[in-house]
Amino acid sequence: xxxxxxxxxxxxxxxxxxxxxxxxxxxxxxxxxxxxxxxxxxxxxxxxxxxxxxxxxxxxxxxxxxxxxxxxxxxxxxxxxxxxxxxxxxxxxxxxxxxxxxxxxxxxxxxxxxxxxxxxxxxxxxxxxxxxxxxxxxxxxxxxxxxxxxxxxxxxxxxxxxxxxxxxxxxxxxxxxxxxxxxxxxxxxxxxxxxxxxxxxxxxxxxxxxxxxxxxxxxxxxxxxxxxxxxxxxxxxxxxxxxxxxxxxxxxxxxxxxxxxxxxxxxxxxxx
Amino acid sequence: xxxxxxxxxxxxxxxxxxxxxxxxxxxxxxxxxxxxxxxxxxxxxxxxxxxxxxxxxxxxxxxxxxxxxxxxxxxxxxxxxxxxxxxxxxxxxxxxxxxxxxxxxxxxxxxxxxxxxxxxxxxxxxxxxxxxxxxxxxxxxxxxxxxxxxxxxxxxxxxxxxxxxxxxxxxxxxxxxxxxxxxxxxxxxxxxxxxxxxxxxxxxxxxxxxxxxxxxxxxxxxxxxxxxxxxxxxxxxxxxxxxxxxxxxxxxxxxxx
Numbered sequence: 001x002x003x004x005x006x007x008x009x010x011x012x013x014x015x016x017x018x019x020x021x022x023x024x025x026x027x028x029x030x031x032x033x034x035x036x037x038x039x040x041x042x043x044x045x046x047x048x049x050x051x052x053x054x055x056x057x058x059x060x061x062x063x064x065x066x067x068x069x070x071x072x073x074x075x076x077x078x079x080x081x082x083x084x085x086x087x088x089x090x091x092x093x094x095x096x097x098x099x100x101x102x103x104x105x106x107x108x109x110x111x112x113x114x115x116x117x118x119x120x121x122x123x124x125x126x127x128x129x130x131x132x133x134x135x136x137x138x139x140x141x142x143x144x145x146x147x148x149x150x151x152x153x154x155x156x157x158x159x160x161x162x163x164x165x166x167x168x169x170x171x172x173x174x175x176x177x178x179x180x181x182x183x184x185x186x187x188x189x190x191x192x193x194x195x196x197x198x199x200x201x202x203x204x205x206x207x208x209x210x211x212x213x214x215x216x217x218x219x220x221x222x223x224x225x226x227x228x229x230x231x232x233x234x235x236x237x238x239x240x241x242x243x244x245x246x247x248x249x250x251x252x253x254x255x256x257x258x259x260x261x262x263x264x265x266x267x268x269x270x271x272x
Numbered sequence: 273x274x275x276x277x278x279x280x281x282x283x284x285x286x287x288x289x290x291x292x293x294x295x296x297x298x299x300x301x302x303x304x305x306x307x308x309x310x311x312x313x314x315x316x317x318x319x320x321x322x323x324x325x326x327x328x329x330x331x332x333x334x335x336x337x338x339x340x341x342x343x344x345x346x347x348x349x350x351x352x353x354x355x356x357x358x359x360x361x362x363x364x365x366x367x368x369x370x371x372x373x374x375x376x377x378x379x380x381x382x383x384x385x386x387x388x389x390x391x392x393x394x395x396x397x398x399x400x401x402x403x404x405x406x407x408x409x410x411x412x413x414x415x416x417x418x419x420x421x422x423x424x425x426x427x428x429x430x431x432x433x434x435x436x437x438x439x440x441x442x443x444x445x446x447x448x449x450x451x452x453x454x455x456x457x458x459x460x461x462x463x464x465x466x467x468x469x470x471x472x473x474x475x476x477x478x479x480x481x482x483x484x485x486x487x488x489x490x491x492x493x494x495x496x497x498x499x500x501x502x503x504x505x506x507x508x509x510x511x512x513x514x515x516x517x518x519x520x521x522x523x524x525x526x527x528x529x
Contacts, residue, residue, distance in 0.1 A: 023363050023365070026363055027366065028367050028370065100280060103280035103284070104287075105284055106277075106281050106284070107282070107285045112499070113502075114499045114502030114503040115502060116460055116502060118461065119464060119468065119476070119479055120495075122468075122479060122482075122483035123491070123492070126305045126488065127305055198373065201377075202377050205377045205378065206469060209377075209380065217377075221380075224385060229385070232381050232382070235381070236379070236382065239378035240375075240378060243374045243375050243378075244369075244370055244373050246373070
Protein backbone atom coordinates (compact mmCIF):
# COMPACT_ATOMS: atom_id res chain seq x y z
CA UNK A 1 0.00 0.00 0.00
CA UNK A 2 2.70 2.38 1.05
CA UNK A 3 5.00 1.59 -1.83
CA UNK A 4 2.86 2.77 -4.68
CA UNK A 5 2.99 6.53 -4.19
CA UNK A 6 6.74 6.23 -3.67
CA UNK A 7 7.36 4.17 -6.79
CA UNK A 8 5.57 6.62 -9.08
CA UNK A 9 7.72 9.74 -8.67
CA UNK A 10 10.82 7.58 -8.08
CA UNK A 11 10.49 5.90 -11.45
CA UNK A 12 9.65 9.22 -13.06
CA UNK A 13 12.81 10.78 -11.70
CA UNK A 14 14.91 7.85 -12.89
CA UNK A 15 13.36 8.13 -16.32
CA UNK A 16 14.01 11.84 -16.46
CA UNK A 17 17.61 11.35 -15.40
CA UNK A 18 18.09 8.63 -18.02
CA UNK A 19 16.54 10.86 -20.67
CA UNK A 20 18.86 13.70 -19.72
CA UNK A 21 21.83 11.37 -19.84
CA UNK A 22 20.71 10.25 -23.28
CA UNK A 23 20.53 13.87 -24.43
CA UNK A 24 23.99 14.61 -23.06
CA UNK A 25 25.85 11.59 -24.43
CA UNK A 26 23.61 10.73 -27.40
CA UNK A 27 24.94 13.01 -30.09
CA UNK A 28 28.61 12.83 -29.06
CA UNK A 29 28.41 9.04 -29.09
CA UNK A 30 26.73 9.13 -32.50
CA UNK A 31 29.41 11.45 -33.86
CA UNK A 32 32.26 9.32 -32.55
CA UNK A 33 30.69 6.15 -33.95
CA UNK A 34 30.13 7.98 -37.25
CA UNK A 35 33.76 9.08 -37.35
CA UNK A 36 34.90 5.56 -36.46
CA UNK A 37 32.82 3.92 -39.21
CA UNK A 38 33.49 6.55 -41.87
CA UNK A 39 37.24 6.48 -41.34
CA UNK A 40 37.60 2.77 -40.64
CA UNK A 41 38.58 1.70 -44.11
CA UNK A 42 40.24 5.01 -44.89
CA UNK A 43 43.40 4.80 -46.92
CA UNK A 44 43.68 8.58 -47.19
CA UNK A 45 46.94 9.50 -45.50
CA UNK A 46 45.51 12.68 -43.98
CA UNK A 47 42.40 11.07 -42.52
CA UNK A 48 43.67 7.96 -40.76
CA UNK A 49 41.09 5.61 -39.20
CA UNK A 50 39.99 6.70 -35.73
CA UNK A 51 41.08 3.25 -34.56
CA UNK A 52 44.69 4.07 -35.49
CA UNK A 53 44.53 7.51 -33.88
CA UNK A 54 43.23 6.12 -30.62
CA UNK A 55 45.80 3.33 -30.67
CA UNK A 56 48.57 5.90 -31.18
CA UNK A 57 47.27 8.15 -28.43
CA UNK A 58 48.67 6.33 -25.37
CA UNK A 59 52.00 5.73 -27.13
CA UNK A 60 52.45 9.42 -27.89
CA UNK A 61 51.11 11.03 -24.74
CA UNK A 62 52.99 9.07 -22.13
CA UNK A 63 54.53 10.42 -18.93
CA UNK A 64 57.65 11.71 -20.64
CA UNK A 65 55.84 13.78 -23.25
CA UNK A 66 53.35 15.08 -20.74
CA UNK A 67 56.23 16.28 -18.60
CA UNK A 68 58.33 17.64 -21.44
CA UNK A 69 55.62 19.28 -23.56
CA UNK A 70 52.31 19.65 -21.80
CA UNK A 71 53.74 20.93 -18.53
CA UNK A 72 55.87 23.76 -20.03
CA UNK A 73 52.91 24.81 -22.17
CA UNK A 74 50.63 24.96 -19.17
CA UNK A 75 53.19 26.90 -17.14
CA UNK A 76 53.53 29.50 -19.86
CA UNK A 77 49.78 29.77 -20.28
CA UNK A 78 49.12 30.16 -16.57
CA UNK A 79 52.02 32.58 -16.11
CA UNK A 80 50.95 34.82 -18.97
CA UNK A 81 47.29 34.63 -18.10
CA UNK A 82 47.88 35.45 -14.43
CA UNK A 83 50.11 38.39 -15.32
CA UNK A 84 47.48 39.69 -17.75
CA UNK A 85 44.76 39.33 -15.11
CA UNK A 86 46.72 41.26 -12.48
CA UNK A 87 47.82 44.03 -14.84
CA UNK A 88 44.44 44.22 -16.59
CA UNK A 89 42.36 44.48 -13.43
CA UNK A 90 44.78 46.93 -11.75
CA UNK A 91 45.11 49.26 -14.73
CA UNK A 92 41.45 48.87 -15.59
CA UNK A 93 40.41 49.93 -12.10
CA UNK A 94 42.58 53.03 -12.26
CA UNK A 95 41.44 53.98 -15.76
CA UNK A 96 37.81 53.25 -14.99
CA UNK A 97 37.82 55.31 -11.79
CA UNK A 98 38.98 58.60 -13.29
CA UNK A 99 36.97 60.09 -16.12
CA UNK A 100 39.83 62.21 -17.43
CA UNK A 101 42.34 59.37 -17.48
CA UNK A 102 39.79 57.32 -19.37
CA UNK A 103 39.26 60.02 -21.97
CA UNK A 104 43.00 60.32 -22.52
CA UNK A 105 43.63 56.58 -22.81
CA UNK A 106 40.57 55.48 -24.72
CA UNK A 107 41.71 55.93 -28.37
CA UNK A 108 45.12 54.38 -27.69
CA UNK A 109 43.56 51.42 -25.87
CA UNK A 110 41.01 50.88 -28.64
CA UNK A 111 43.82 50.80 -31.17
CA UNK A 112 46.01 48.46 -29.14
CA UNK A 113 43.09 46.12 -28.64
CA UNK A 114 42.32 46.10 -32.35
CA UNK A 115 45.81 44.80 -33.21
CA UNK A 116 45.41 41.05 -33.79
CA UNK A 117 47.42 39.53 -30.88
CA UNK A 118 49.34 36.93 -32.95
CA UNK A 119 51.25 39.66 -34.85
CA UNK A 120 52.89 40.48 -31.54
CA UNK A 121 54.81 37.20 -31.70
CA UNK A 122 57.44 38.50 -34.15
CA UNK A 123 57.74 41.80 -32.25
CA UNK A 124 58.21 40.20 -28.87
CA UNK A 125 60.65 37.71 -30.40
CA UNK A 126 62.87 40.72 -31.22
CA UNK A 127 62.92 41.84 -27.60
CA UNK A 128 62.85 38.64 -25.66
CA UNK A 129 64.44 36.09 -27.98
CA UNK A 130 62.74 32.73 -28.28
CA UNK A 131 62.80 31.58 -24.66
CA UNK A 132 60.02 31.10 -22.16
CA UNK A 133 59.94 34.81 -21.32
CA UNK A 134 58.93 35.61 -24.90
CA UNK A 135 56.03 33.19 -24.75
CA UNK A 136 54.78 34.41 -21.39
CA UNK A 137 54.99 38.02 -22.56
CA UNK A 138 53.16 37.17 -25.80
CA UNK A 139 50.37 35.44 -23.91
CA UNK A 140 50.11 38.24 -21.34
CA UNK A 141 50.11 41.02 -23.93
CA UNK A 142 47.32 39.38 -25.89
CA UNK A 143 45.17 38.46 -22.89
CA UNK A 144 45.42 41.80 -21.16
CA UNK A 145 43.12 43.79 -23.48
CA UNK A 146 39.76 42.08 -22.97
CA UNK A 147 40.42 42.01 -19.20
CA UNK A 148 41.50 45.64 -19.09
CA UNK A 149 38.65 47.01 -21.19
CA UNK A 150 36.00 44.94 -19.43
CA UNK A 151 37.31 46.07 -16.05
CA UNK A 152 37.12 49.70 -17.21
CA UNK A 153 33.50 49.20 -18.27
CA UNK A 154 32.65 47.39 -15.05
CA UNK A 155 34.24 49.97 -12.80
CA UNK A 156 32.55 52.75 -14.73
CA UNK A 157 29.16 51.15 -14.26
CA UNK A 158 29.38 50.97 -10.45
CA UNK A 159 25.98 52.02 -9.15
CA UNK A 160 26.17 55.65 -8.08
CA UNK A 161 23.70 55.14 -5.21
CA UNK A 162 25.88 52.36 -3.81
CA UNK A 163 28.94 54.50 -4.30
CA UNK A 164 27.34 57.39 -2.39
CA UNK A 165 26.12 55.05 0.33
CA UNK A 166 29.59 53.63 0.78
CA UNK A 167 30.97 57.15 1.02
CA UNK A 168 28.46 58.23 3.64
CA UNK A 169 29.22 55.14 5.71
CA UNK A 170 32.84 56.13 5.56
CA UNK A 171 33.93 53.09 3.58
CA UNK A 172 37.11 54.15 1.82
CA UNK A 173 40.42 52.85 0.60
CA UNK A 174 40.99 49.12 0.31
CA UNK A 175 37.59 48.23 1.78
CA UNK A 176 35.82 50.38 -0.79
CA UNK A 177 37.91 48.89 -3.57
CA UNK A 178 37.29 45.33 -2.46
CA UNK A 179 33.70 45.29 -1.37
CA UNK A 180 32.26 47.90 -3.70
CA UNK A 181 34.23 48.52 -6.87
CA UNK A 182 35.79 45.16 -7.65
CA UNK A 183 32.73 43.30 -6.47
CA UNK A 184 30.25 45.16 -8.61
CA UNK A 185 32.62 45.04 -11.57
CA UNK A 186 33.29 41.31 -11.16
CA UNK A 187 30.66 40.03 -13.63
CA UNK A 188 32.24 42.23 -16.31
CA UNK A 189 35.75 41.25 -15.23
CA UNK A 190 34.84 37.59 -15.58
CA UNK A 191 33.46 38.18 -19.06
CA UNK A 192 36.87 39.63 -19.94
CA UNK A 193 38.72 36.77 -18.27
CA UNK A 194 36.69 34.28 -20.29
CA UNK A 195 37.53 35.99 -23.58
CA UNK A 196 41.16 36.18 -22.50
CA UNK A 197 41.32 32.45 -21.81
CA UNK A 198 40.66 31.45 -25.41
CA UNK A 199 43.05 34.12 -26.69
CA UNK A 200 45.64 32.78 -24.25
CA UNK A 201 45.40 29.23 -25.57
CA UNK A 202 45.66 30.46 -29.16
CA UNK A 203 48.73 32.51 -28.33
CA UNK A 204 50.33 29.69 -26.39
CA UNK A 205 50.05 27.39 -29.40
CA UNK A 206 51.16 30.01 -31.92
CA UNK A 207 54.17 31.19 -29.94
CA UNK A 208 55.26 27.57 -29.71
CA UNK A 209 54.72 26.99 -33.40
CA UNK A 210 56.97 29.92 -34.20
CA UNK A 211 60.05 29.20 -32.21
CA UNK A 212 60.34 26.64 -29.47
CA UNK A 213 62.04 23.41 -28.55
CA UNK A 214 59.15 21.99 -26.59
CA UNK A 215 55.46 22.53 -25.91
CA UNK A 216 52.23 21.36 -27.49
CA UNK A 217 52.32 23.69 -30.50
CA UNK A 218 55.93 22.71 -31.25
CA UNK A 219 55.23 18.98 -30.99
CA UNK A 220 52.16 19.07 -33.20
CA UNK A 221 53.99 20.98 -35.91
CA UNK A 222 56.89 18.52 -35.63
CA UNK A 223 54.48 15.63 -36.21
CA UNK A 224 52.92 17.40 -39.18
CA UNK A 225 56.30 18.14 -40.77
CA UNK A 226 57.44 14.57 -40.17
CA UNK A 227 54.21 13.28 -41.74
CA UNK A 228 53.41 11.39 -38.55
CA UNK A 229 49.74 11.95 -39.30
CA UNK A 230 48.10 9.80 -36.58
CA UNK A 231 50.42 11.42 -34.02
CA UNK A 232 49.42 14.84 -35.32
CA UNK A 233 45.76 13.92 -34.90
CA UNK A 234 46.38 12.89 -31.30
CA UNK A 235 47.95 16.31 -30.76
CA UNK A 236 44.85 18.01 -32.15
CA UNK A 237 42.74 15.89 -29.79
CA UNK A 238 44.93 16.88 -26.84
CA UNK A 239 44.57 20.58 -27.68
CA UNK A 240 40.82 20.10 -27.97
CA UNK A 241 40.62 18.34 -24.63
CA UNK A 242 42.79 21.00 -23.03
CA UNK A 243 40.57 23.81 -24.33
CA UNK A 244 37.49 21.97 -23.11
CA UNK A 245 38.93 21.22 -19.66
CA UNK A 246 40.12 24.77 -19.11
CA UNK A 247 36.71 26.12 -20.03
CA UNK A 248 35.03 23.71 -17.60
CA UNK A 249 37.41 24.74 -14.81
CA UNK A 250 36.77 28.38 -15.64
CA UNK A 251 33.01 27.87 -15.47
CA UNK A 252 33.32 26.19 -12.07
CA UNK A 253 35.42 29.04 -10.70
CA UNK A 254 33.10 31.62 -12.20
CA UNK A 255 30.02 29.96 -10.74
CA UNK A 256 31.62 30.00 -7.29
CA UNK A 257 32.85 33.56 -7.41
CA UNK A 258 29.75 35.02 -9.04
CA UNK A 259 27.30 32.95 -7.03
CA UNK A 260 25.78 36.05 -5.41
CA UNK A 261 25.35 37.71 -8.78
CA UNK A 262 23.52 34.82 -10.46
CA UNK A 263 21.30 34.54 -7.37
CA UNK A 264 20.51 38.23 -7.60
CA UNK A 265 19.66 38.00 -11.29
CA UNK A 266 17.46 34.95 -10.82
CA UNK A 267 15.63 36.73 -7.97
CA UNK A 268 15.05 39.89 -9.98
CA UNK A 269 13.81 37.83 -12.92
CA UNK A 270 11.25 36.12 -10.71
CA UNK A 271 9.86 39.42 -9.43
CA UNK A 272 10.06 42.00 -12.18
CA UNK B 273 31.57 67.15 -23.01
CA UNK B 274 32.05 65.06 -26.12
CA UNK B 275 34.35 67.67 -27.59
CA UNK B 276 36.40 67.79 -24.42
CA UNK B 277 36.68 63.99 -24.40
CA UNK B 278 37.76 63.97 -28.03
CA UNK B 279 40.42 66.58 -27.27
CA UNK B 280 41.69 64.54 -24.33
CA UNK B 281 41.71 61.44 -26.52
CA UNK B 282 43.68 63.23 -29.20
CA UNK B 283 46.11 64.42 -26.54
CA UNK B 284 46.50 60.85 -25.32
CA UNK B 285 47.17 59.63 -28.84
CA UNK B 286 49.70 62.41 -29.43
CA UNK B 287 51.44 61.57 -26.16
CA UNK B 288 51.54 57.91 -27.16
CA UNK B 289 53.12 58.74 -30.51
CA UNK B 290 55.58 61.17 -28.90
CA UNK B 291 56.56 58.52 -26.38
CA UNK B 292 57.15 56.12 -29.26
CA UNK B 293 59.45 58.71 -30.81
CA UNK B 294 61.30 59.67 -27.64
CA UNK B 295 61.96 56.31 -25.99
CA UNK B 296 64.15 54.86 -28.77
CA UNK B 297 65.79 58.26 -29.47
CA UNK B 298 66.85 58.55 -25.83
CA UNK B 299 68.29 55.06 -26.03
CA UNK B 300 65.95 53.56 -23.45
CA UNK B 301 65.14 50.79 -25.94
CA UNK B 302 67.41 49.79 -28.78
CA UNK B 303 66.35 51.41 -32.05
CA UNK B 304 66.87 48.10 -33.84
CA UNK B 305 64.07 46.61 -31.79
CA UNK B 306 61.73 49.52 -31.52
CA UNK B 307 62.20 52.21 -34.17
CA UNK B 308 60.93 55.74 -33.44
CA UNK B 309 57.47 56.70 -34.64
CA UNK B 310 58.80 58.79 -37.49
CA UNK B 311 60.70 55.85 -38.99
CA UNK B 312 57.65 53.63 -38.71
CA UNK B 313 55.59 56.35 -40.40
CA UNK B 314 58.15 56.56 -43.21
CA UNK B 315 58.09 52.80 -43.65
CA UNK B 316 54.30 52.95 -43.74
CA UNK B 317 54.54 55.54 -46.53
CA UNK B 318 56.79 53.24 -48.57
CA UNK B 319 54.41 50.35 -47.96
CA UNK B 320 51.43 52.37 -49.16
CA UNK B 321 53.25 53.17 -52.38
CA UNK B 322 54.02 49.49 -52.96
CA UNK B 323 51.69 47.55 -55.20
CA UNK B 324 52.40 44.28 -53.36
CA UNK B 325 51.08 45.80 -50.14
CA UNK B 326 47.69 46.45 -51.68
CA UNK B 327 47.56 42.92 -53.09
CA UNK B 328 48.30 41.57 -49.61
CA UNK B 329 45.62 43.80 -48.09
CA UNK B 330 43.17 42.53 -50.71
CA UNK B 331 44.04 38.91 -49.92
CA UNK B 332 43.53 39.49 -46.21
CA UNK B 333 40.21 41.23 -46.72
CA UNK B 334 39.03 38.46 -49.07
CA UNK B 335 39.84 35.77 -46.51
CA UNK B 336 38.18 37.79 -43.76
CA UNK B 337 34.99 38.65 -45.66
CA UNK B 338 34.49 35.21 -47.17
CA UNK B 339 35.16 33.42 -43.90
CA UNK B 340 32.88 35.76 -41.97
CA UNK B 341 30.08 35.41 -44.52
CA UNK B 342 30.21 31.61 -44.39
CA UNK B 343 30.43 31.54 -40.60
CA UNK B 344 27.54 33.99 -40.14
CA UNK B 345 25.18 32.25 -42.54
CA UNK B 346 26.01 28.82 -41.16
CA UNK B 347 25.75 30.06 -37.58
CA UNK B 348 22.34 31.64 -38.10
CA UNK B 349 20.98 28.66 -40.02
CA UNK B 350 22.19 26.05 -37.56
CA UNK B 351 21.25 28.19 -34.56
CA UNK B 352 17.67 28.72 -35.71
CA UNK B 353 17.17 25.08 -36.69
CA UNK B 354 18.58 23.82 -33.38
CA UNK B 355 16.37 26.17 -31.40
CA UNK B 356 13.17 25.61 -33.36
CA UNK B 357 13.14 21.83 -33.69
CA UNK B 358 11.99 20.28 -30.40
CA UNK B 359 14.66 18.55 -28.28
CA UNK B 360 17.41 19.33 -30.79
CA UNK B 361 18.78 21.94 -28.41
CA UNK B 362 19.13 19.51 -25.50
CA UNK B 363 20.61 16.90 -27.79
CA UNK B 364 23.28 19.21 -29.20
CA UNK B 365 24.16 21.14 -26.03
CA UNK B 366 26.94 18.86 -24.84
CA UNK B 367 28.49 18.58 -28.31
CA UNK B 368 28.51 22.35 -28.75
CA UNK B 369 29.99 22.88 -25.30
CA UNK B 370 32.70 20.42 -26.18
CA UNK B 371 33.54 21.68 -29.67
CA UNK B 372 33.39 25.40 -28.89
CA UNK B 373 36.43 25.75 -26.64
CA UNK B 374 38.67 23.74 -28.99
CA UNK B 375 41.21 26.32 -30.08
CA UNK B 376 40.98 26.86 -33.83
CA UNK B 377 44.76 26.97 -34.08
CA UNK B 378 44.74 23.26 -33.31
CA UNK B 379 43.52 22.87 -36.89
CA UNK B 380 46.56 24.64 -38.36
CA UNK B 381 48.56 21.45 -39.03
CA UNK B 382 45.55 19.83 -40.64
CA UNK B 383 44.86 22.90 -42.77
CA UNK B 384 48.47 22.92 -43.94
CA UNK B 385 48.34 19.28 -44.94
CA UNK B 386 45.00 19.53 -46.70
CA UNK B 387 45.23 22.83 -48.52
CA UNK B 388 48.79 24.13 -48.13
CA UNK B 389 48.93 27.89 -48.36
CA UNK B 390 45.69 28.22 -50.30
CA UNK B 391 42.82 30.48 -49.32
CA UNK B 392 40.93 27.37 -48.26
CA UNK B 393 43.22 26.74 -45.30
CA UNK B 394 42.62 30.31 -44.10
CA UNK B 395 38.89 29.79 -44.49
CA UNK B 396 38.95 26.53 -42.53
CA UNK B 397 40.39 28.31 -39.49
CA UNK B 398 38.36 31.50 -39.82
CA UNK B 399 35.04 29.71 -40.28
CA UNK B 400 35.65 27.31 -37.42
CA UNK B 401 36.53 30.12 -35.01
CA UNK B 402 33.80 32.60 -35.95
CA UNK B 403 30.98 30.07 -36.37
CA UNK B 404 30.67 29.48 -32.62
CA UNK B 405 30.44 33.18 -31.82
CA UNK B 406 27.39 33.51 -34.06
CA UNK B 407 25.81 30.18 -33.12
CA UNK B 408 25.92 30.81 -29.37
CA UNK B 409 24.46 34.29 -29.75
CA UNK B 410 21.65 33.03 -32.00
CA UNK B 411 20.81 30.33 -29.47
CA UNK B 412 20.73 32.83 -26.61
CA UNK B 413 18.63 35.17 -28.71
CA UNK B 414 16.05 32.53 -29.59
CA UNK B 415 15.85 31.54 -25.95
CA UNK B 416 14.96 35.12 -25.12
CA UNK B 417 11.72 34.99 -27.13
CA UNK B 418 8.79 36.17 -25.04
CA UNK B 419 6.67 33.05 -24.37
CA UNK B 420 3.48 35.16 -24.40
CA UNK B 421 4.29 36.55 -27.84
CA UNK B 422 5.09 33.06 -29.08
CA UNK B 423 1.86 31.62 -27.67
CA UNK B 424 -0.10 34.50 -29.15
CA UNK B 425 1.41 33.86 -32.56
CA UNK B 426 0.61 30.18 -32.20
CA UNK B 427 -3.01 30.82 -31.24
CA UNK B 428 -3.40 33.12 -34.22
CA UNK B 429 -2.42 30.12 -36.30
CA UNK B 430 0.95 31.35 -37.53
CA UNK B 431 3.01 28.53 -39.02
CA UNK B 432 6.56 27.69 -38.08
CA UNK B 433 8.07 29.84 -40.80
CA UNK B 434 5.88 32.84 -40.01
CA UNK B 435 6.75 32.53 -36.32
CA UNK B 436 10.44 32.38 -37.14
CA UNK B 437 10.07 35.41 -39.37
CA UNK B 438 7.87 37.63 -37.17
CA UNK B 439 8.48 36.58 -33.58
CA UNK B 440 11.77 34.78 -33.32
CA UNK B 441 13.91 36.75 -35.72
CA UNK B 442 13.17 40.25 -34.36
CA UNK B 443 13.86 39.03 -30.83
CA UNK B 444 17.06 37.30 -31.78
CA UNK B 445 18.40 40.05 -34.06
CA UNK B 446 20.17 42.10 -31.35
CA UNK B 447 21.93 38.94 -30.19
CA UNK B 448 22.77 37.97 -33.76
CA UNK B 449 24.29 41.40 -34.31
CA UNK B 450 26.48 41.03 -31.22
CA UNK B 451 27.54 37.64 -32.55
CA UNK B 452 28.41 39.13 -35.93
CA UNK B 453 30.44 41.88 -34.29
CA UNK B 454 32.41 39.39 -32.20
CA UNK B 455 32.82 37.09 -35.20
CA UNK B 456 34.13 39.95 -37.35
CA UNK B 457 36.93 40.61 -34.86
CA UNK B 458 37.73 36.92 -34.42
CA UNK B 459 37.73 36.40 -38.19
CA UNK B 460 40.36 39.13 -38.63
CA UNK B 461 42.57 37.65 -35.91
CA UNK B 462 42.37 34.19 -37.47
CA UNK B 463 42.90 35.44 -41.02
CA UNK B 464 46.10 37.23 -40.03
CA UNK B 465 47.20 34.32 -37.85
CA UNK B 466 46.74 31.85 -40.68
CA UNK B 467 48.76 34.07 -43.00
CA UNK B 468 51.45 34.57 -40.38
CA UNK B 469 51.85 30.93 -39.39
CA UNK B 470 50.88 29.02 -42.55
CA UNK B 471 52.21 31.58 -45.00
CA UNK B 472 49.01 32.06 -46.99
CA UNK B 473 49.33 35.31 -48.97
CA UNK B 474 48.20 38.45 -47.13
CA UNK B 475 49.29 40.98 -44.53
CA UNK B 476 50.27 38.27 -42.06
CA UNK B 477 52.65 36.66 -44.54
CA UNK B 478 54.12 40.10 -45.25
CA UNK B 479 54.74 40.62 -41.54
CA UNK B 480 56.47 37.24 -41.34
CA UNK B 481 58.58 38.19 -44.37
CA UNK B 482 59.55 41.54 -42.84
CA UNK B 483 60.48 39.76 -39.63
CA UNK B 484 62.75 37.20 -41.28
CA UNK B 485 64.42 39.86 -43.44
CA UNK B 486 65.07 42.06 -40.38
CA UNK B 487 63.02 44.91 -41.86
CA UNK B 488 61.92 46.07 -38.42
CA UNK B 489 60.28 49.44 -39.29
CA UNK B 490 58.29 47.77 -42.10
CA UNK B 491 57.17 45.09 -39.68
CA UNK B 492 55.87 47.72 -37.26
CA UNK B 493 54.21 49.63 -40.10
CA UNK B 494 52.36 46.48 -41.17
CA UNK B 495 51.30 45.79 -37.59
CA UNK B 496 49.91 49.32 -37.37
CA UNK B 497 47.96 48.57 -40.55
CA UNK B 498 46.46 45.43 -39.02
CA UNK B 499 45.50 47.45 -35.94
CA UNK B 500 43.82 50.11 -38.06
CA UNK B 501 42.05 47.38 -39.98
CA UNK B 502 40.78 45.90 -36.72
CA UNK B 503 39.63 49.34 -35.60
CA UNK B 504 37.79 49.94 -38.89
CA UNK B 505 36.09 46.56 -38.64
CA UNK B 506 34.99 47.28 -35.06
CA UNK B 507 33.61 50.70 -35.95
CA UNK B 508 31.98 49.33 -39.10
CA UNK B 509 30.35 46.46 -37.22
CA UNK B 510 29.01 48.86 -34.60
CA UNK B 511 27.55 51.12 -37.28
CA UNK B 512 25.85 48.20 -39.01
CA UNK B 513 24.53 47.06 -35.66
CA UNK B 514 23.07 50.47 -34.87
CA UNK B 515 21.47 50.72 -38.32
CA UNK B 516 19.97 47.26 -38.21
CA UNK B 517 18.61 47.78 -34.72
CA UNK B 518 17.36 51.35 -35.11
CA UNK B 519 13.80 50.07 -34.97
CA UNK B 520 14.58 48.05 -31.90
CA UNK B 521 15.68 50.94 -29.73
CA UNK B 522 12.87 53.18 -30.92
CA UNK B 523 10.28 50.48 -30.28
CA UNK B 524 11.72 49.87 -26.84
CA UNK B 525 11.65 53.60 -26.15
CA UNK B 526 7.92 53.76 -26.93
CA UNK B 527 6.98 50.70 -24.94
CA UNK B 528 8.66 51.58 -21.66
CA UNK B 529 6.36 54.48 -20.84
